[in-house]
Structure formats: structure tokens, C-alpha cells
Amino acid sequence: MTINLLATQHLAGMDLLQLADFSSESIEGLVRLADDMKKNKGNYANSLQGQILGMIFEKSSTRTRVSFEAAMLQLGGHAMFLSSNDLQIGRGETIEDTGQVLSGYLDGIMIRTHHHSRIEALAEAASIPVINGLTDAYHPCQALADLLTVYELKGKFKGQKLVYVGDGNNVAHSLMIGCAMTGMNFTLTAPAGYEPASEIVEKAKEMAARTKAKIEITADPCEAVKEADFIYTDVWTSMGQEEEAKERLKAFAAYQVNDQLMSLAKADCKFMHCLPAHRGEEVSASVMDGAASVVFQQAENRLHAQKAVLYSLMKK
Template sequence: MSTLQSQTALGLLGRDFLGLMDYSPEEIRYLIDLAIELKSKNKAGEVYQPLKGKTLGMIFEKSSTRTRVSFEVGMYQLGGHAMFLSRNDLQIGRGETIHDTAQTLSRYLDGIMIRTFAHKTVIDLARYATVPVINGLTDFAHPCQALADYMTVLEHKGKLEGLKIAYIGDGNNMVHSLMIGAAKLGMHMAVASPEGYMPDQEIQASSREYAAASGGSLLVTTDPKEAIADADVIYTDVWASMGFEEEQKVREKAFANYQVNEELTAYAKKDYVFLHCLPAHRGEEVSAGVIDGPNSIIFDEAENRLHAQKAIMAALMS
């Protein structure tokens, strides 16, 4: 049975995709395997359109390059149509409730993707919508990116279980999703962040519980060298995420010793792979020599947003 044919057995049809915490290790790995299969079909020129005649509404309260383009192209490749909706296009921007917006859009659409600030907005939208809701990013989580990240690691390393991933930088939405994913997939994750910028304590606790069940582990430290030691995968993100730009100067001082550069990566395994969710600020969180170097797979990672999100939409909406 192919990956495509086995989705019914997992019961993913009609589900929301709000975060990796809501998905079992088997379901996460299924979506990764499905993404790889859909990518293979695409590269071979094989047409696969399980969403023909279906429409995805895409609500953007935060701007985007990769999220918008990858969802639009992905929906097109799956045979469906994607509709861009900015805050200014919706009555929600003028005070309509999430309840009324969700109920109304559910009468027109087959799925909703939202990229917004507050995580509660996504939760409330999913609570009242009667079609699948996909979290395209909130200030708390970025599950679509994390799924694409682990897909990329699997392609390059041939496995996930037992690998060590080191994240250096801000304890933000990106690291939250990476921590949950690593813990459920049996990986060893180490996070290095300055005091005051650590990942959420509840996410840390949940990740340790999942890691105990999967054979993985989690280390959270303020020491980048400790975190990156013998890492198979190195990950970083901007120091000031979208919505925190006014803190840029303060954060530059706090993160001065957390740049991923040639000196720091020397502590990792020689065949490490480097990931960054982009956009990147060369010379800040990462040196040009690392992000543009031979260990960097950032554009494979960026491409895989398309395939990972196609897997999510196909599994939930077809």
C-alpha cells in the first residue's frame, strides 16, 4: 500500500493542523513520508490532483513569501484553488467575530490556512470552523515549517531517530515546533538561548515527556558550545521575529554570543547539515560562510515547504 493509499487508516481526513503536539509520532512520520512521495511524483512530472474542485482560503494577518507562494502553488498542483485573504479583505478586520467568520467561510471553502499573531486566534477559528484549519504560523508555533524541516533532514541523513539537532538562538515559535517534533520522532534536541529568551516552559515539559517515550532527549542551556557539540543538524532563526522588530537593538546585545559561525560549528559533527527557516540576516544570527557553505541545505528546506504542505492538505482535505 502506498503512502497515499494509507491515509484513511490514520483518520486524518477532516482534521485540523494546529501544531505537532496534536499529532502522534506515526501521524507525523506519515505526513513526512507522504510529502516525500508527492515530491517524487512532482519531479517525475506525474499529475496527482486529489483536491480538484476544492478551494483553500488563506488568511494572512502577517506578511509572507514562502507561506503564501508554497500554499498557492501546492493547491494548484493538487488540482485545487487557493484564495488570498488579507486582514483588509475580511470583516474580521472591522470587528466581526471569529465565530461568525469561521462559520461563514466554512460554507464557501474546503479548508482554511491562517498566518497570524495570537495562537488563540487559530484555536478559536478551528473551534468554530467546520472545515480543516491549518496553522501557517502564529507567535507560538510554526508546525508547517517544522514538518518541512524534518522532511529535509530525512532526505539528507536517511533517518531521524537518534540524530541530534542543535538550535541556537531565540526560544520562539520555530523552536517550539521543532522541540515537539524532535521529541516525538525520537531525536535528541539541544537548545541554547540567552536568559530571558528561553523556550516556553510548558513546551519544554511536554517535549521531555514525549522524548522519554520515544527514546529522544531534550537539553536547554545558555551555552551554545554545549548545545552544538556533536550535532548532526544545526538550526537557527532571526533574533527578532516578526512583531518584535522594535526589540532589535536590545536583542543584538543579548544574542551577541549566539551567532552560528565557523568557530561554533567546529564543535558539531563534520557532516552536519545547516537549516534556517528564512528570511535570514547574514552577519547576525548566522555567518555568510555557514549559511552559504557546503553544509547548508536551506534551499532544499525552503522547497520542501511546498511538498510538506501539499501532504497536509492532501491528507486533511482529499
């Protein structure tokens, strides 16, 4: 407990917009804190008593909404669901004005939105912690839950190899940064035109140079998964990309995570997915529902990772 607090106590009042906002020590501290909160739930009851988290949703969600709301309740606080359809930002009020107004009512804000610049503007205007529940560029809370899952299964990060198969999207960006910060080797395999943003790859490589991790991007999924400890995928068509669905199904046809691809990795390789999953597209049902799958452990860990974030940023 002492180690966890020493690594995270300085985060009080800060925003979490992307993992790179924090130090590697703080990220690992959040993971260890989340692990302790999962094992010793009662030790943290009422730690955020009387505090209110406002949850702004401009994109729909299952895991983000339920896990954040449950997290606040378990910590003794309260969470308010704020749909953009019910707020004045849905009718033209600026995100900056919204941030200043909500700062007078709440103790923290979680927002799930589109352009990353939007959450940056909100955080700049707000005087309370702002947490990224997802933007088009990053999904840091998902990556923290993924790191917690790795930590539970392996007890360490360094020397592990995680391979992401599929679209270089917001989940891939945060996962790549998280791996680089904790010393995990990260390989992403995607067809041409669907690679992660080059500036984020460069940022990850700079971090990896300090932690001795390897960051690799390749178009060959069979080569990529060799010696993998974890194989991770996400849907091929994310929210807002529905018009590209047919084109994406064709482009990613050779990138399905199935039994054949899993057989090329280590014998004890685990399968990860941020959910929701489309069986028969990015992953076969046999892998999704097989013995190597840890996807529901990941999903539960959203709750515990977010409790660690809320506790560290909002505790008075």
C-alpha cells in the same frame, strides 16, 4: 504509497494547529508522504480537483503564501489569498463568525496569525479543516518541512542530534515537539530570558520519554553543538519585536552560527534556517552560503510538506 496512506488516511477532515494534535506515527507518515509527493509529483495531480483553500494572512509572508498557493495548484485545486485588511475581521467581525461563513464557501482554511488562541477559536467555529500557517506559539508546517529535510539527508530520525541556536520562539517550539515525536535528540541554546516556553518544553520531554529522545536546554552554545548532526537558527528579532531589536542584538551576540561554531559539531553537520536570514547577525554569510547549508532545500520542502498536509486533511 500504501504505508503513507495507512499512516495519514485517518487525518481527513482534521485541523492542524500544532504537531502534537497528531500521533508520532501520523507525523512520520506525513513526512514519508511528502517525500513521495516530491519524488512522484504526477501521481497526485488533480487529487484536490475542485477544492478551494482560503488563506487568511494577518502577518505578511513569502514562503507560506507562495508554497500553499503553489501546492493547491499542483494538486488541482485553487487557493484564495485573503488579507485581513480586506476582510471584515479587520473591521471587528469575530473570528468565530468568519469561520462559520467561510465554511460555507471553502474546503479548507490556512491562517497566519498572532495569538494561538485565535486559531483555536477559528477551528472550533469552522466545519472545515483549519491549518496553522504560523502563530506566536507554533509553526508546525515549517517543522514538517524541516523533518522532511532531515529524512532526505539521513533517511531516519532516531539517533540524530539537532541543535537550535537562538530565540526560543514559535519555530523552536514546533521543531522541539517534532524532534521529540520522531525520536530525534534536540538541544536548544539561548541566553537567559529567551528560552522556550516552559510548558512546551515539558510537553516535549513527555513525548521524548516515549520515543527515547533527549531534550536539553542550555545557555552554552559551544557545549550545545558538540556532536550535532544539524545546527539550526532563526532571526533574533521576529515580526512584532522590532522595538526590542537593539536589546536582542546585544543579548544574542555570542549566539551567531559561524564557522567557529560549526567546527565544534560533527564534520558533516548541516546548517538549517527557516528564512528569511540576516547574514551577519544570527548567521555568518560564510555558513549561510557555504557547503553545509541546506536552507534552500528546506525552503522548497515547505511546498512538499504542505502538499502532504493538504492532501491528507482535505482529500474527499
